[in-house]
Amino acid sequence: MKTLDAGLPAASARPSPAPRVSLPLMALLLVLGLLVALPIGFVVLQAVFPAVNTGSFAQPFSAFGAALGNEKTLPLLMNTLRFGLVVSVASVLIGVPLGALRGLFRVPLARLWDLLFLAPFLIPPYLAALGWMLFLQPHGYLEGMAGFDLGHFLFSFNGVVAAMTLNVFPVVYFSVSRALAAVGLRLTDVARIFGAGPWRSVLRITLPLVAPSIAASALLTFIMAIEEFGIPAALGHRAGVELLVTSIEQRFSDWPIDLSGASVLSLLLATLALAAFWLQHRLLARRGFEAHSGKPAAATPRELGAWRWPVLLAFALVAGTATLMPLFAIMATAFTRTLSGGLNIGNLTLGHFRALWVDGDGVTALSTSLSLATLTALITGALGLLSAWTIVKTRMRGRALLDALTLMPHALPGVVVGVGLILTWNQSFWPVTPYNTWGILLLAYSCLLLPYPVRYAGAALRQIGDNLEAAARVHGATAAQAMRRIVLPLTAPALVSSMLIVFAIASRELVNSLLLAPSGVQTVSIYIWQQFEQGSVGDGMAMGVVTVLTSGTMLALGSYWSRRFGDAP
Structure with missing residues (x-):
């Protein structure tokens, strides 16, 4: 029997849609529905029924006429x-x-x-x-x-x-x-x-x-x-x-608050983004040119010759303007007492960095952002791995819907997600709501950044043969044991890299932090933004230096991990 089983790898390796696996799929769909689909649904609902927040479905679509008819x-x-x-x-x-x-x-x-x-x-x-x-x-x-x-x-x-x-x-x-x-x-x-x-x-x-x-x-x-x-x-x-994205934020932050108008503008912005995203995928799917004939051929770079110095100057000019200029301004401001004092040794100080720890607000903001970023990385990592495994390694019905739910945040503007979360959880019928707590920020970050672990883990899972899991099941391992002992170790490099990227982005996110952060809760981005508006530019830029170093460290660790322990997409 062992010989016969070994001679039929295709039959043994083919994933089977076991009935007991459907329950985890339903749980995943429920979680992603709450995380992704529900906020988008409430944006549509608020746009169609302007008084839905008061429990009324009167005057459907009137908000479209009011918003689209507005001269602005x-x-x-x-x-x-x-x-x-x-x-x-x-x-x-x-x-x-x-x-x-x-x-x-x-x-x-x-x-x-x-x-x-x-x-x-x-x-x-x-x-x-x-x-x-x-x-x-x-x-x-x-x-x-x-x-x-x-x-x-x-x-x-x-x-x-x-x-x-x-x-x-x-x-x-x-x-x-x-x-x-x-x-x-x-x-x-x-x-x-x-x-x-x-x-x-x-x-x-x-x-x-x-x-x-x-x-x-x-x-x-x-x-x-x-x-x-x-x-x-x-x-x-x-x-x-004035752009759609800033106008949407203003309709929530400036009085009188215009929920329906913001929802209509959010749908317009989301439609533009989704149309461009769809067109991009169509273009990539229709690539019709072949550059390789199957024979090995080295693509050796050519020498620039007389163009060496003009090319070097062009690269230096663009790099200096795009990267070195803002970095210089950020670091110079962080290390100088006053802007008017100029760039001289007598004006240098570490006082702005000390202020981050002395006044308490900087430490609190940094601690809040790091905590939220860590939780976001863990949540999206777990959901990403389970979703990717379901999409790639099973044949269950509902995989296409799950795939769409995990991809949707990648194509949606962050401000639209924030609007949807406000409209979803600021409702009186919820017995418990994360609104006006730090939990709403965690939901926003998790929704926006979920596609990273899903895509990274999915690419890693496609490189793992189905025979490995099938062999584990033949020898008595449960699905959970196969996941823990086989799938997780093999996908860990790509998954950890994506989680580090999630951490780096979540620790500095701005628009949802401004929209959703409850009173008294500060993140790094809010701290920098408020310090700049209040005139404490040096303190804000000191926090900016800490942010850049933190993000850079996380991304460098992700790159090192992927190179050291495996290939990441």
Whole structure:
């Protein structure tokens, strides 16, 4: 019998939809329904029935007419579209040339530029915006060093676009550079041998090969631009730039509170993001070009020759503006007594860091953020692993719904999730509610960041053969034992890496913290935001330095873990 069983690996390895597994699936669907679907449902419900919060279903759809008929709504929508499109185009104009140079040629200090272009993902966008403000505004660091300022540019539509572009263009850069590094110039060389000119070779060979990557990354920058709250909130108010995301937040924070109007605008913003997200996936699914014939061929980078120094200057200029400039402003402000005192030894101090520990507010905010980030990482890690295992390793009905629920937060703007949680849990019929407690922040962070562990764990699970679990079950192991002794150890590198990423992002999240934090509860992002508004800029930037170091440490540990113990997606 043992020989017969060993000769039928396909039959023994095939997952069976055992009836007892359906109960965990139902529990997962229930949890994700409460975490993801219910908030989105309440946004739709509030938009359709404006008085639903009072228990009335009167005047359905009247909020749509009021909001869409408002003279400010169309300009808000068009401004958001224009903002996203201009940021996307600008990101392509910067990211594609730099990515092409990085992928095809031997760029001096290439690893350094990669590291510096990763830094915008490390620095929270709102913190980067405050850094640019300190550097470029009147009486800022630029004026102190060069005698002029660029405040008039920064506090304008073009300035807000530039700040957002410098934050998101690395998405295009890394996408294009990795795609071209895999392809190389060998196909272009073949075209040149058969008589094609340099431009024709690029247009007919190179460009079609990377066009899907360019289009997909450009759409992703569009989504990131219209969803981001920190940069428009920090710079847009002074510049007179109003977008959907900031208007939604204002309708909840400014009196009179407009629940229905905020819900309608949230649906508009979510529709834009979901449409772009769907189009991005369609483009990636229709990639129709093959760059490899099956024969091994090394894609060796070419030498730049006479273009070496101009290329080096271009990389240095972009890296200096996107990364070094805001980092310099943040650190200089954190270590100087006063902005007016300038950059000199007599003005240096550690007092802002001491203030974080002395006044109590800084320690409390840091402790709250670290605690919430830790709990978020643990919750999303557990839910992510169970969801990914159900999606990848079983054939149960309901897997598609579970997959959709875990993917949905990735395509939804953070402000929409926050609005949904407010509308969901600020209802009188709930016997117990997390609203007005730190628990509502935990729900928000978990909802937004759940896709990371699901996708990382799912990719790891696809590399694990079904025979391992089947063999464990044949030898008497229960499903829980197989999960604990086989699945969990093999997926641990990818799962831990994703949990560290979740920790880093949750510890600095802004828009939901501003929307949902109850009175008396401060997070790191709220502390920085309030210190800047109150004029205690040095204390806020000191906390910003702590935030960047914390995020950087977590991301570095995640990268080390994935390289040391296994491959992460």
